[in-house]
Amino acid sequence: MQPxxxxxxxxxxxxxxxxxxxxxxxxxxxxxxxxxxxxxLMLNASNLAxxxxxxxxxxxGGQMTVFFVISIAAAEVAVGLALIVAIFKTKxxxxxxxxxxxxx
Amino acid sequence: MSAELVLFxxxxxxxxxxxxxMLISRNAVHSALFLVINLLCVAFFYLMLxxxxxxxxxxxxxxxxxxxxxxxxxxxxxxxxxGGGSTHYGWIPTASVILTTIFLIVAFVVVTQSGIGSLKxxxxxxxxxxxxxxxxxxxxxxxxxxxxxAEHLVFEEGTPLNKVRTGDYNLLVFAACPEGESECPDPLTxxxxxxxxxxxxxxxxxxxxxxxxxxxxxxRLISSPTDLSTLDSEGSWRLTVVNAMPDTGSLQFLQLHxxxxxxxxxxVPALAYGEVSEVVVLPDGTYDFEFAQAxxxxxxxxxxxxxxxxxxxxxxxxxxxxxxxxxxxxRPKAFxxxxxxxxxxxxxxxxxVGKELLTTYLLGxxxxxxxxxxTMVGAIILAREEVVHRVRKRLVVSPVVKRMNxxxxxxxxxxxxxxxxxxAE
Numbered sequence: 291m292q293p294x295x296x297x298x299x300x301x302x303x304x305x306x307x308x309x310x311x312x313x314x315x316x317x318x319x320x321x322x323x324x325x326x327x328x329x330x331l332m333l334n335a336s337n338l339a340x341x342x343x344x345x346x347x348x349x350x351g352g353q354m355t356v357f358f359v360i361s362i363a364a365a366e367v368a369v370g371l372a373l374i375v376a377i378f379k380t381k382x383x384x385x386x387x388x389x390x391x392x393x394x
Numbered sequence: 395m396s397a398e399l400v401l402f403x404x405x406x407x408x409x410x411x412x413x414x415x416m417l418i419s420r421n422a423v424h425s426a427l428f429l430v431i432n433l434l435c436v437a438f439f440y441l442m443l444x445x446x447x448x449x450x451x452x453x454x455x456x457x458x459x460x461x462x463x464x465x466x467x468x469x470x471x472x473x474x475x476x477g478g479g480s481t482h483y484g485w486i487p488t489a490s491v492i493l494t495t496i497f498l499i500v501a502f503v504v505v506t507q508s509g510i511g512s513l514k515x516x517x518x519x520x521x522x523x524x525x526x527x528x529x530x531x532x533x534x535x536x537x538x539x540x541x542x543x544a545e546h547l548v549f550e551e552g553t554p555l556n557k558v559r560t561g562d563y564n565l566l567v568f569a570a571c572p573e574g575e576s577e578c579p580d581p582l583t584x585x586x587x588x589x590x591x592x593x594x595x596x597x598x599x600x601x602x603x604x605x606x607x608x609x610x611x612x613x614r615l616i617s618s619p620t621d622l623s624t625l626d627s628e629g630s631w632r633l634t635v636v637n638a639m640p641d642t643g644s645l646q647f648l649q650l651h652x653x654x655x656x657x658x659x660x661x662v663p664a665l666a667y668g669e670v671s672e673v674v675v676l677p678d679g680t681y682d683f684e685f686a687q688a689x690x691x692x693x694x695x696x697x698x699x700x701x702x703x704x705x706x707x708x709x710x711x712x713x714x715x716x717x718x719x720x721x722x723x724x725r726p727k728a729f730x731x732x733x734x735x736x737x738x739x740x741x742x743x744x745x746x747v748g749k750e751l752l753t754t755y756l757l758g759x760x761x762x763x764x765x766x767x768x769t770m771v772g773a774i775i776l777a778r779e780e781v782v783h784r785v786r787k788r789l790v791v792s793p794v795v796k797r798m799n800x801x802x803x804x805x806x807x808x809x810x811x812x813x814x815x816x817x818a819e
Contacts, residue, residue, distance in 0.1 A: 296399055303506075311414065314491065317486055327425060331416070344445070345443040349516075350746060362765065369776070371463055
């Protein structure tokens with residue numbers, strides 16, 4: 291297989307930037323759904339890095355991992371959003387600053 | 395700067411911009427829509443990185459299903475504008491921006507200094523394959539040193555590709571165990587005389603087909619490189635022509651046309667004994683081929699149909715024909731070698747992903763299926779609990795049933811002569 295036209299470093303740096311934006315979203319935003327979406331952004335950034343490495347090594351292992359990550363992310367979103375809905379029904383809010391029942 | 399790099403920079407800018415807008419927009423619906431744009435950009439990068447299947451999965455599963463779920467929950471909770479008001483943790487944004495900037499600088503230095511772009515894939519293991527093209531010779535076993543490469547290889551057939559290590563070997567060809575005999579002594583230990591013994595060299599990263607040719611008393615090996623790399627066009631196949639017919643001069647290899655028999659296409663202009671043609675790529679279809687020498691027909695293959703995405707060998711070999719008077723005449727015979735070698739699937743395509751999923755990653759695949767099942771049950775239970783409570787509270791009993799219950803208890807009381815008390819009270 292031919293070496294990639296766009297150097298793999300570009301994809302890795304882009305993936306790092308997107309990952310960091312995801313971290314910022316998780317840390318800064320207080321809406322639980324926004325935090326969830328930022329986690330999805332982080333998962334996507336890591337997937338991009340995996341696919342870039344799979345291309346560089348000519349190995350399908352990276353792509354298969356991404357396939358599994360996507361399916362598990364779908365499961366995670368289904369359960370996570372069901373939890374958010376359940377919390378909203380009891381607490382009437384999804385602001386994570388208010389959800390401090392476990393605080394000692 | 396290549397067009398692809400320009401495209402990368404533009405789409406990367408869109409992806410980062412969409413992610414930033416997702417983070418700063420106050421409305422959760424807008425955030426979700428910006429995230430969709432970001433996911434589509436990532437799908438585009440998957441296409442650039444030879445992962446077309448994953449790109450489609452990304453669009454259908456991520457940008458489609460998961461984001462619909464997000465939108466649904468945002469709308470259901472009316473959570474578009476939540477998250478205002480004061481917070482007890484005002485220092486978090488500043489701290490996280492500083493820390494992530496440091497992390498970004500470290501990541502940038504690591505990626506640019508480590509030289510990951512110059513890393514090469516692991517070298518491919520060399521592969522060899524043997525084809526039997528000597529009629530009148532018994533089935534053979536082929537050994538490289540003491541490693542058995544082919545067992546009971548008969549005329550017109552070839553072995554599948556065998557992985558071997560790079561290096562020098564000693565090739566030994568023995569007559570195989572005759573039909574009907576269940577146990578034969580191991581030819582290596584019993585000291586049987588080989589039909590052929592020759593030094594053999596395996597080059598690194600090579601895929602070679604060896605054709606056993608000649609006569610049973612004077613065997614020779616014709617080597618030909620096999621090209622199993624992905625074909626540019628899906629509906630085509632590769633062809634190599636080998637002349638394994640001893641004592642023939644230079645032959646022409648022609649493709650005959652049913653519609654125009656007078657004007658065949660010359661595919662290989664000249665092919666002497668022991669020579670191998672260049673690899674020819676032909677479109678899918680049914681073919682009639684002919685070997686000809688100075689205008690006269692030597693051998694013909696009619697209505698040959700080769701599966702697409704393969705590398706096929708056509709060999710002209712000697713065939714022994716028993717004549718009416720009992721004598722044996724050797725005639726040239728053209729044949730296609732079985733089994734056919736399939737070219738490798740295009741990297742990251744659906745066939746490739748499917749093959750990997752059902753071979754190397756079968757366990758993981760099944761585990762993910764189980765996990766999804768468990769998730770489905772879990773999500774249903776999470777959502778159901780409330781519903782169960784509500785149904786129990788509002789349990790409505792039909793008036794007819796109520797009347798029946800009352801009459802039953804009244805009758806029972808009348809029989810026993812006791813006051814009617816329901817057990818619940």
